[in-house]
């Protein structure tokens with residue numbers, strides 16, 4: 001079995017390494033220009049992917065790199081690890097290569113991109129993942145697996161046959177990661193949406209680490225207001241809750257206290273963020289449902305004024 005992984009950021013590199021470790025074949029897909037620079041930088045036929053594991057071990061894997069433009073293989077298992085705003089175009093760029101039985105696994109933050117892809121690729125099976133694995137890039141093709149977490153996987157807006165379900169489950173169970181399959185991935189995506197709505201934008205606004213959001217009363221109040229709005233929109237959308245979201249948000253702030261969120265890092269680097277699929281998605285859903293979201297709107301306005309989009 002060969003997996004094609006699109007997106008060579010922290011999750012793309014981490015998952016490529018875990019697939020290779022489990023004895024599967026993996027081809028990492030990057031844009032043509034990036035492919036050239038990586039091949040030149042590594043100056044060898046087989047570039048090396050390096051993973052610093054959270055237990056202190058370092059593993060190196062010779063990997064196969066390609067670009068969507070020059071790929072001729074038929075894709076049976078596609079892992080999409082791009083930013084949310086790039087996911088739909090990434091899958092479309094591979095549309096001609098996807099087999100009808102292709103399993104497409106989406107690993108984006110936020111919501112909206114998964115549903116858009118599921119609507120377009122109805123012959124294939126589209127799965128979404130929600131993960132708490134902690135990883136960051138030290139350098140190109142060098143990822144630091146900073147903390148081990150859990151990953152939930154479930155189908156988006158469809159129920160695959162049991163044989164399809166069992167086949168993917170059997171494959172992913174071979175990975176050295178904690179992966180759990182669920183029929184309620186939407187609930188898991190909403191849990192993660194609450195975490196990202198509360199933490200990501202605020203850390204970009206204050207340019208601080210995740211743990212520093214708990215440092216003052218004002219920041220804690222903003223976390224609480226953002227989270228409360230997610231709870232209200234979620235309830236109006238009829239998505240069952242899975243516990244106290246504010247407790248979950250505080251737990252993530254403590255567990256990832258020293259991390260800079262992905263949005264804070266994007267803002268620092270002057271890159272587009274995933275906020276349109278995080279707070280933006282929440283505000284859009286709230287409007288449809290007639291729910292007010294002043295805290296989320298205030299945050300988005302403040303970020304726009306700082307040119308963080």
Ligand code: KPL
Pocket residue numbers: 109195196199200210252256259260261262263
């Ligand atoms: O998902 C994250 C992100 O940075 O995007 C959190 C959970 C906030 C960890 O930093």
